[in-house]
Every structure is written in structure tokens, then in C-alpha cells.
Amino acid sequence: MRKKLPIARGKKKEIKTVKLSKLPFITLTFSFLLANIIVIIGVLLFQKNLPPEIPLNYGLPRSTKQLAMPLEIIIPLIISLLIIIINNILAMITENNYLKRVLIIASYFTTIMSIITVVKIVFLIGIF
Numbered sequence: 001m002r003k004k005l006p007i008a009r010g011k012k013k014e015i016k017t018v019k020l021s022k023l024p025f026i027t028l029t030f031s032f033l034l035a036n037i038i039v040i041i042g043v044l045l046f047q048k049n050l051p052p053e054i055p056l057n058y059g060l061p062r063s064t065k066q067l068a069m070p071l072e073i074i075i076p077l078i079i080s081l082l083i084i085i086i087n088n089i090l091a092m093i094t095e096n097n098y099l100k101r102v103l104i105i106a107s108y109f110t111t112i113m114s115i116i117t118v119v120k121i122v123f124l125i126g127i128f
């Protein structure tokens with residue numbers, strides 16, 4: 001005859017579900033994501049109008065190290081997309097409403113700054 005093992009009884013851990021509707025400024029977040037993606041697609045479409053080297057790395061001393069390939073102009077936009085995604089994930093995890101808003105607004109500022117940077121570079125050196 002087989003012995004039955006005792007079943008451990010205790011508190012069950014509840015799995016916490018997070019809804020997107022609980023995030024503040026959710027429609028604005030999607031509009032910033034969409035704007036970022038539109039600018040990336042626009043840069044990729046107008047890449048033939050850009051010179052073979054573009055000034056992108058302004059933090060470096062004036063030399064050829066500042067120059068980048070035209071495809072590298074989307075790097076700031078991709079980084080801002082990642083910041084939006086990471087900050088929204090962190091905002092879903094946290095309980096503090098103030099911290100949620102700060103994370104999401106910070107991702108808006110990074111998106112705005114990267115879009116302004118890329119658009120200014122494209123209009124300054126692009127041949128239209």
C-alpha cells in the first residue's frame with residue numbers, strides 16, 4: 001500500500017496582472033511611439049537624399065570621428081523607443097503614481113529631443 005504524502009497548505013501567491021489602462025497618459029504614449037516610428041520610416045525612405053557621411057557624434061572632437069553613416073542617424077530614435085518601452089514596463093511594475101508619471105514624462109522628453117535632433121540633422125544636410 002502506497003503512502004500519501006501530505007500536501008503543503010499555505011497562502012497562495014497571487015499573480016498580479018497589470019492593465020495598460022492603469023498607466024497614466026497611455027494615449028499620449030502610443031502617439032509618441034507612433035511619431036518615433038514614423039520618423040524612423042521617414043529617415044529610411046529619404047536616406048538616398050543624405051550625403052555619405054553625416055555629423056552625428058557631436059560630443060567627440062572635431063574630426064572624422066564625428067561623422068557617421070546615414071543609417072546611423074536612426075540610433076537616437078531607436079534608443080528613445082527603448083527608453084519608452086523600458087519606462088512603461090517600470091511604470092507598470094511600480095505602485096507609486098508619482099513615479100509612474102515621472103517615468104512616462106521622462107520618456108516623452110527623450111523622444112522629443114531625439115526627434116528634434118534627427119529632423120534638424122536631416123534638414124541641415126539633406127538634399128531635397
